[in-house]
Amino acid sequence: MSHYNLSNLCLKGKSLARSQGAKEFAYCPYSKFRVGAALLAHDGTVFTGCNVENASYNLGLCAERTAIAKAVSGGYRSFKAIAIASDLEDQFISPCGGCRQFMREFGDHWSVYLSKPDGSYKEMTIEDLLPVSFGPEDLKKKRLFTTENGS
Template sequence: MASGTRSQGAKEFAYCPYSKFRVGAALLAHDGTVFTGCNVENASYNLGLCAERTTIAKAVSEGYRRFKTIAIASDLEDQFISPCGGCRQFMREFGDQWSVYLSKPDGSYVEMTVGELLPVSFGPEDLKKKTMLTTQNGS
């Protein structure tokens, strides 16, 4: 899993002076291009960026919209790193059937799909469905 090695390397660039929790990600596009990213914290905590969103944003900013795999790495030794809910929804924007590799520093990993990480999800196709808006007064 070459993406796993790249995600391990990407965490080396993490900017995490507050949490000291390094995360790296490597994203494989459909044409074989690999994008990497890391978490970037901010003194205003909620403005920080997760590695997964950083990596996907880099790819999207270069015109990519279809992905095969994302691998996520951290320094957690006792469990596999898993994306936060916001990152799961961000990944879901680009489909629910591409692979997500959750890894440990020793190279072991678990493979899941975006759909398995975020079941019964809401995606772009849901915005195209016909909706009926009814109110209590019938208007």
Template structure:
């Protein structure tokens, strides 16, 4: 397992780019009902970044979260191996965390990876700091 962790280590520049990309994606959010923009940026094993934003709908179940938008973009382009995802909102005092549906989709698309536990999730608090966790840790919180 330690060897897999080393293989998935992120360079500081990758983390910075991921954090910038999720903040940029947030600007495209379509959220006329909640007024709560969210952006996500997903890093593939080969270094490509796919971004996404939340897209709301008056028929609530038809909306989609930023994380799933980014994942669907990546998967539809043939990517299924991910290193990390960053998720940004405008919360001032608390980190945003993926909803249960997003956690399940992340698990589903990464379950073939032997290193699912090592997919890093970065939760920036505006531009000041970022909390880092792992997908396996978030999944264990909803059991």
């Protein structure tokens, strides 16, 4: 894992810095904890997302899942990187376990940039965040037992 400043990025810089702007749209009346995400597809398209809370807490959406859902609904399935931003000053924002698994659905070797408001960030991969993970390819592996209908 590496630490950089977002302003030093060439390809990803302006696009991934959009995660800081995406948090401005967060709907977080309960936690007051704004999160933004910017997802970079392989063709250079950037999808942004923010957290959207709900009075029924478990129905809230995280910024990472919002950005991925926007991309998937637009036909994208392969991603190069995601930047995640919050208002935390003393530490890098980290995705929740649910978001880590949600991101893992689309591969384990793409980059994740955990950032701070000052533009500094830590680069990791999905594999770093969710080691020994379970993904779509695991469902295709030979199993000892299957149900009667073959599933």
